[in-house]
Amino acid sequence: MEHKEIYDILEGVTDPEVPVLSIIDLGIVRDVRVERKDTADEVTVTITPTYSGCPAMDVLAMGIRMALSGRGYRKVNIENRISPAWTTDWMSEAGKQKLKAYGIAPPVRKTGREQALFEEDNIECPRCGSVETELISKFGPTSCKSLYKCSQCLEPFEHFKCH
Numbered sequence: 001m002e003h004k005e006i007y008d009i010l011e012g013v014t015d016p017e018v019p020v021l022s023i024i025d026l027g028i029v030r031d032v033r034v035e036r037k038d039t040a041d042e043v044t045v046t047i048t049p050t051y052s053g054c055p056a057m058d059v060l061a062m063g064i065r066m067a068l069s070g071r072g073y074r075k076v077n078i079e080n081r082i083s084p085a086w087t088t089d090w091m092s093e094a095g096k097q098k099l100k101a102y103g104i105a106p107p108v109r110k111t112g113r114e115q116a117l118f119e120e121d122n123i124e125c126p127r128c129g130s131v132e133t134e135l136i137s138k139f140g141p142t143s144c145k146s147l148y149k150c151s152q153c154l155e156p157f158e159h160f161k162c163h
Contacts, residue, residue, distance in 0.1 A: 006032050007024060007029070007032065009068060010023055010032075010045070010064065010067065012067055013060065013064055013067050014063070015060070016059045017144075018099070018102070018104065018160075020098045020099065020101075020102040021095050023047070023060060023063075024092065024095075025091065025092050025098060026050065026090070026091055027086070027090025027091050027092065028048050028050060028060070028086060028090070030048050030081055031044075032046075040075060041075070042076075044076075044078075044079060045068075045076070045078055045079070046081050047060065047061070047064075047078065047079070047081070048080070048084075048085070049082065049086060050144055051144060052082065054143075065078070086163075087163060088107035088160065088161070088163055091107065096108075099160055100126045101126075102126075103157060104126060104145065104157065104160055105125070105148065105160065106160055107159075107160050107161060107162040108123075108124070123148055125152065125153060125155065126157055127150065127153055127155050128150060128155075130152035130153065132150070133148045133151060133157075134148060135147075135148055136149050136156065140158050141158070144161055145159060147159075
């Protein structure tokens with residue numbers, strides 16, 4: 001099996017905290033190595049946690065093992081790499097669009113004249129598109145999200161924090 005096929009398998013492993021995102025969408029898969037050992041292939045998947053101590057990493061590692069063993073790989077190694085630290089810049093654009101469609105405002109870094117002084121400025125409501133939003137809590141249901149309320153449609157929503 002080629003690397004592309006392994007990446008296709010990993011596309012089916014989703015984040016337990018944000019199930020609309022695959023580990024490929026999140027950008028936590030840093031490397032895949034396949035080595036031929038005796039009569040079987042050994043796969044090593046290197047992942048970077050979104051946060052140090054992220055509670056989902058064990059679940060993700062198990063999901064990777066299950067997905068690959070389900071396709072015939074019996075020897076699967078998971079390596080955790082914490083440096084460089086994960087950043088939302090590693091998320092795919094498709095993943096950011098999936099977040100928005102799911103109702104979570106994706107992380108957006110603005111550059112040049114559009115750059116906000118603080119990330120909390122101008123968070124777009126994923127439901128109606130308004131930037132007239134207000135931070136309710138920097139701490140959402142998971143450490144990677146904060147809570148907002150839209151002043152236009154009055155709906156609360158989560159925002160996936162930039163980091």
